[in-house]
Amino acid sequence: AQSVTQLDSHVSVSEGTPVLLRCNYSSSYSPSLFWYVQHPNKGLQLLLKYTSAATLVKGINGFEAEFKKSETSFHLTKPSAHMSDAAEYFCVVGSGNTGKLIFGQGTTLQVKP
């Protein structure tokens, strides 16, 4: 069965410092992995996805994630946090015959001025 575990429920950084949101996955085959972001009172927006091409995936707003099979990880990073990055971030794995998504618990990113 496919699953993802987000290792931190809450991460707090200062504006301008790096962001690291951690995600480990479990999959019996090569997974499709996603990061989605949810700003308050907004829908879920795709940041980036990995589908067995390049292991370093670049997304929107300066975010990127690296697929590491040996560590079963797909951590999300950004070199310099901006106040507008404050949101809930979900690590997600695709599964099943219709590509249903299985979500992690979510990580709340707080950005302090």
Next chain:
Amino acid sequence: EPEVTQTPSHQVTQMGQEVILRCVPISNHLYFYWYRQILGQKVEFLVSFYNNEISEKSEIFDDQFSVERPDGSNFTLKIRSTKLEDSAMYFCASSEVGLVGDTQYFGPGTRLTVL
């Protein structure tokens, strides 16, 4: 840019009442999904829908739930007799081809409150 829309944004209902949540997927997409998020919990898959049929459903999606594409543009989720535990944010999503790895585009959600 095309987007998924959902109405209403917030629905309050009494326990035992029927509710219908509405979604308009992106127009050229073929696969449609419903997910829910109970406050403080994970986003959970409910059902996927393709070619006017349910393709896959979770154990949450019992006989109290149904989905329909009534008119070629709307995609609805009906809960026949709501329970307190149905209170959640319900998200609709759509994708072009429904394969693992295909991007799903989400609507802003409907917050359902059952009293």
